Amino acid sequence: MQEWEQEEPLIIERGKGSYLIDTEGKKYLDGTSSIWVNLHGHRHPVLDGALKKQLDKIAHSTFLGLSNPPAIELAYELIRIAPKGLSRIFYSDNGSTAVEIALKMAVQYWRQRRPEAGPKHTFLHLKLAYHGDTIGAVSVGNIELFHSRFKPLLFSTLEAEPPYCYRCPFHLTYPTCRMACVDPIEQILKSRHRELAGFIIEPLMQAAAGMIPQPAGYLQRIRELCTKYEVLLIADEVATGFGRTGRMFACEHEGVTPDLMAMSKGLTGGYMPLAVTLTTDEIYRGFLGTYDEFKTFFHGHSFTGNPLGCSVALANLQVFRREKTLSRLSSKIKLLAKWLNPLAEMPNVGDIRQCGFMAGIELVKDKRTKEPYPLSAKAGHRVASIARTKGLILRPIGNVLVLMPPLSTSKAELLKIVEILKVSIETAAIN
Numbered sequence: 001m002q003e004w005e006q007e008e009p010l011i012i013e014r015g016k017g018s019y020l021i022d023t024e025g026k027k028y029l030d031g032t033s034s035i036w037v038n039l040h041g042h043r044h045p046v047l048d049g050a051l052k053k054q055l056d057k058i059a060h061s062t063f064l065g066l067s068n069p070p071a072i073e074l075a076y077e078l079i080r081i082a083p084k085g086l087s088r089i090f091y092s093d094n095g096s097t098a099v100e101i102a103l104k105m106a107v108q109y110w111r112q113r114r115p116e117a118g119p120k121h122t123f124l125h126l127k128l129a130y131h132g133d134t135i136g137a138v139s140v141g142n143i144e145l146f147h148s149r150f151k152p153l154l155f156s157t158l159e160a161e162p163p164y165c166y167r168c169p170f171h172l173t174y175p176t177c178r179m180a181c182v183d184p185i186e187q188i189l190k191s192r193h194r195e196l197a198g199f200i201i202e203p204l205m206q207a208a209a210g211m212i213p214q215p216a217g218y219l220q221r222i223r224e225l226c227t228k229y230e231v232l233l234i235a236d237e238v239a240t241g242f243g244r245t246g247r248m249f250a251c252e253h254e255g256v257t258p259d260l261m262a263m264s265k266g267l268t269g270g271y272m273p274l275a276v277t278l279t280t281d282e283i284y285r286g287f288l289g290t291y292d293e294f295k296t297f298f299h300g301h302s303f304t305g306n307p308l309g310c311s312v313a314l315a316n317l318q319v320f321r322r323e324k325t326l327s328r329l330s331s332k333i334k335l336l337a338k339w340l341n342p343l344a345e346m347p348n349v350g351d352i353r354q355c356g357f358m359a360g361i362e363l364v365k366d367k368r369t370k371e372p373y374p375l376s377a378k379a380g381h382r383v384a385s386i387a388r389t390k391g392l393i394l395r396p397i398g399n400v401l402v403l404m405p406p407l408s409t410s411k412a413e414l415l416k417i418v419e420i421l422k423v424s425i426e427t428a429a430i431n
């Protein structure tokens with residue numbers, strides 16, 4: 001913060017398509033999708049129009065005991081496109097909250113459904129997980145720099161090693177490892193399932209960990225194990241949902257239906273804060289009872305089911321259909337891989353990890369030993385600062401440069417992003 005105060009502030013006044021425009025009129029490619037939320041570009045006429053139209057009806061009315069047409073329609077639309085079996089929707093307004101809701105639902109579900117089974121309120125998660133910044137979400141997260149100082153506030157959880165293949169904690173190589181990292185997870189599930197309410201995971205890609213992808217078949221194995229040991233699978237699709245991985249949801253790649261699923265970031269195309277937690281009929285029924293049984297889910301927010309958010313989320317899905325966003329994305333995903341590939345030859349690029357339209361480029365001090373730069377070298381930050389002078393906004397995670405452009409980014413714009421990234425890494429000359 002102290003250093004940021006001394007920097008020249010960059011104040012974004014407007015946007016258009018893939019570009020952000022500052023108060024001086026300077027244009028920047030939005031290489032982060034405004035922190036992973038924007039999908040169809042800025043000032044999209046369909047999204048702009050949906051918001052304006054809803055504003056002529058009502059901006060907000062409570063969802064506590066009442067309902068509204070956009071929230072009802074959106075619930076139906078989401079159930080239609082979500083992994084089969086997810087048929088119930090709970091609204092909130094940001095990703096962290098959608099995760100908190102999934103955790104609380106899991107705990108309350110087990111209490112009400114299986115009181116005889118004893119307390120089942122512990123969660124299992126992967127190391128390096130990120131599920132948001134509120135206290136429950138931080139409890140199931142494990143990014144040392146973000147989370148360690150809040151330890152005294154957190155509830156205790158069980159952790160397992162993630163499939164970080166570039167720095168395999170078991171010193172094995174995929175695929176000859178046969179995903180040996182899943183074995184300790186099975187051990188935990190086997191010995192502790194009686195107390196475990198759920199296993200929370202970012203499917204396919206641990207994004208905020210620095211873009212750590214899971215090998216094919218991994219999520220499916222986790223689903224099988226959770227089913228076998230009666231532990232709810234909670235998929236946090238806040239980052240991966242809405243086309244980011246090349247399919248509408250990451251779970252689709254593995255044909256997996258989680259028991260609970262959180263979505264937010266791309267839900268409104270990056271326009272409004274809105275989130276949902278989806279679940280199955282089986283879990284929903286665990287919350288039914290007579291008035292004086294008080295089995296209802298005790299959770300609600302002032303802006304739950306906000307009509308402006310829901311109407312722009314409906315417009316977002318409409319644009320997916322109208323512009324064939326997903327089918328047009330597949331060739332751009334391949335081009336991104338092709339254009340990033342030569343960067344692997346650069347002396348300080350250790351690993352390039354891509355899943356759909358999200359990519360991480362890990363900078364290393366020593367390519368051979370994979371020795372990382374110390375965080376104090378500010379390797380990622382230095383590259384991002386240079387990129388900014390060349391008209392590209394990036395937000396690195398430590399030594400990992402993150403590319404997360406809007407899905408609507410054109411091929412020419414995508415090439416420009418990769419070119420600026422390459423020149424910026426060269427110019428930064430970190431050593």
Ligand SMILES: *Cc1c(COP(=O)(O)O)cnc(C)c1O
Binds near residue numbers: 095
């Ligand atoms: C961003 C993110 C969150 C938190 O969402 P917010 O809207 O920032 O609270 C949760 N989980 C994942 C995987 C995320 O990437």
